[in-house]
Amino acid sequence: MPFLELSLRCRADDEHRVENALNDLGALSVTLMDADAATPNEQAVLEPGVGETPLWPEITMIALFPGDTLAELVLHALESFDDGIDLSQADFREVADQDWERAWMDQYVPLSFGRRTWIVPWNMEAPPEARDGVIVRLDPGLAFGSGTHPTTALCLRWLDSLVLRGKTVLDFGCGSGILALAALKLGAERAVGVDNDPQALAASADNAERNGVGDLLSVYAPETEPPATYPVVVANILASALDALAETLAARVAPGGVIAMSGILAGQEHALIERYGAWFDQLEAMQDGDWMRITGVRKE
Numbered sequence: 001m002p003f004l005e006l007s008l009r010c011r012a013d014d015e016h017r018v019e020n021a022l023n024d025l026g027a028l029s030v031t032l033m034d035a036d037a038a039t040p041n042e043q044a045v046l047e048p049g050v051g052e053t054p055l056w057p058e059i060t061m062i063a064l065f066p067g068d069t070l071a072e073l074v075l076h077a078l079e080s081f082d083d084g085i086d087l088s089q090a091d092f093r094e095v096a097d098q099d100w101e102r103a104w105m106d107q108y109v110p111l112s113f114g115r116r117t118w119i120v121p122w123n124m125e126a127p128p129e130a131r132d133g134v135i136v137r138l139d140p141g142l143a144f145g146s147g148t149h150p151t152t153a154l155c156l157r158w159l160d161s162l163v164l165r166g167k168t169v170l171d172f173g174c175g176s177g178i179l180a181l182a183a184l185k186l187g188a189e190r191a192v193g194v195d196n197d198p199q200a201l202a203a204s205a206d207n208a209e210r211n212g213v214g215d216l217l218s219v220y221a222p223e224t225e226p227p228a229t230y231p232v233v234v235a236n237i238l239a240s241a242l243d244a245l246a247e248t249l250a251a252r253v254a255p256g257g258v259i260a261m262s263g264i265l266a267g268q269e270h271a272l273i274e275r276y277g278a279w280f281d282q283l284e285a286m287q288d289g290d291w292m293r294i295t296g297v298r299k300e
Contacts, residue, residue, distance in 0.1 A: 002067040003028070006074060008090040009035050010059055018061060025077050027063040035060040064095070113153060114160025117182055122210050134185040137210050138178055151262040154286060154293035155179050155236050158260045162232065164188040170230040170252055172245075173237040173263075174219065177204030183232070184213045192230070193219040229254040235261045239268040243275055250279035253298040264292040 006027075010018045019030050035058035065074065071092040078087060110120040110127050118130040122137040159169075159179065165187035171180035174193030177200075184191050191213075193204045201219045208217040220226070233253045235242065242249070242261050253259050259280065264272060269285040269292040276283060280296030287293075 003095045004065040004067055004069045004071065004074075005093050005095045006061075006063045006065065006071070006090060007093075008061055008063075008087065010061060010086065012057055012059060015059055015061070021078060022061070022063045025065075025074055026069065027065055029064045031062040033060045033062065034058075067094070111153075113156035113182075117156055117160045117186065119156070119178065119182075122207075134182070136178065136181045136185050138176060138181070138207055150288040150291040151236050151264075151293075152178060154262045154288050154291065155234050155260055156182055158286075158293065158295060159183050159186060159234065162186070162258070164232065167231045168192065169232040169234065170194070170228075172233060172235040172249060172252065173241070174204050175200050175236070177207045177217065177219075179234050179236060180204065180217055181207055181211055181213065183234075184208075184216050185211065188232070189216070191217045192225075192228075193217060194222060194225050195219070196222055228252070229257070231257040233257065233259045235259070236263050237261075238263040239265065239272060242272055246275050246279075250276070250298070253279075255298055255300045257298045258295065259298065260293055260295045262291065262293040264294065266290050266292055268292065269294055 006022075008018075015032065022030050074092075075087055075090060078090075110118055110124065110130060112118050112130070112133070116133045118126060118133050118135045120126045120130065120135055120137055126135050156179065159182050164183055166189050168190040169180060169183040169188045169192070171177070171183070171191060171193045174180055174195045175197075177193055180191035180193045181204075193201070195201055195204070198221070201221065204217065204219050205214065208214045230252055231254050233249065235245075235249055237245075242264065249259065249261075259276075261272070261276075266287060272294055273283045273285065276294070276296060279299060281299055283294060283296040285292050285294050
C-alpha cells in the first residue's frame with residue numbers, strides 16, 4: 001500500500017503545535033530535519049544532549065499518512081487548526097510501500113570490530129570466521145547504533161580491547177544498546193544504559209533479550225538513573241553534549257576507571273581534552289574518517 005507524504009517548514013517555536021496537529025490528522029509518523037541543510041548529510045543530523053530537546057531554527061517536517069488520505073483535506077484541516085502555520089511551501093508526494101526489513105538488510109551485513117567482536121543482523125547467519133568470536137545480534141529498530149557509523153565502530157574497538165570480566169559498564173546515550181550488549185558479550189558482569197529517547201530504551205531492552213542477556217542490562221531515562229560510579233563508561237553522543245555533561249560523566253567514572261567518548265568531529269577533540277583534563281589523565285584521541293574518540297583514566 002502506498003503512503004502520502006507531506007513536507008512543510010515551520011519555526012522551532014511552532015514545532016510542538018504543528019506536530020500535534022499532524023498527529024491529530026492521522027499522521028503515521030512525523031520526522032524533523034534541518035530546513036536549511038543543503039544536503040541530508042551528517043551535518044543535518046540533530047542529536048540532542050541527554051535530557052534536552054534542542055531544534056534547528058527552521059525545521060522541515062515530514063509527515064507520513066495512509067495512502068488513501070486526501071491532500072486537499074489535510075491542507076484544509078491544517079488551516080483550521082492554526083492560521084499561523086505557513087502552508088505556502090507544503091509539498092505532497094506519493095511514497096511506494098516496500099519491505100522495510102529487506103531494505104535494511106540489503107545495507108547491513110555482519111561486521112567485525114577489533115579482535116573478537118562481531119555485530120550481526122538478528123535474523124542473519126553469522127559468517128564462519130565469527131564462530132570463535134563474540135557475536136552481538138542486533139536490530140537497531142528506531143534507535144541510533146548499528147555499528148556502521150565510525151563513532152560506534154570506534155567505541156566497539158575500544159571495548160574489544162578491554163578486560164571486562166566482572167565489571168559493570170555504563171553506556172550513556174545507549175541508542176540501540178549496541179555498546180552495552182557488546183560489553184556484556186565481552187565478559188562484563190552487568191551493564192546500564194541511559195538515554196532520553198524512550199524508543200532507544202525499548203530497542204536496548206529488546207536487543208538484550210535477543211542476545212540472552214536481558215537480565216544483565218538495566219535501562220533508565222536520565223531522570224530515573226540511580227546514582228552510581230562505574231569502572232567503565234562509554235558515551236557515544238555529540239561534542240556539544242559531551243561538553244555540557246562533563247561533570248555528570250566524570251562523576252559516573254570510579255577513581256582509576258576508564259571512559260571513552262565519541263560523536264566528536266575532527267577538530268573538536270582539543271577543547272574536549274582540555275575540558276576533561278580536570279578529572280582524567282592519559283587523555284588520548286583516535287580518529288576514524290571525520291570522527292574522533294577520546295579515552296581517559298579517572299584521576300585517583
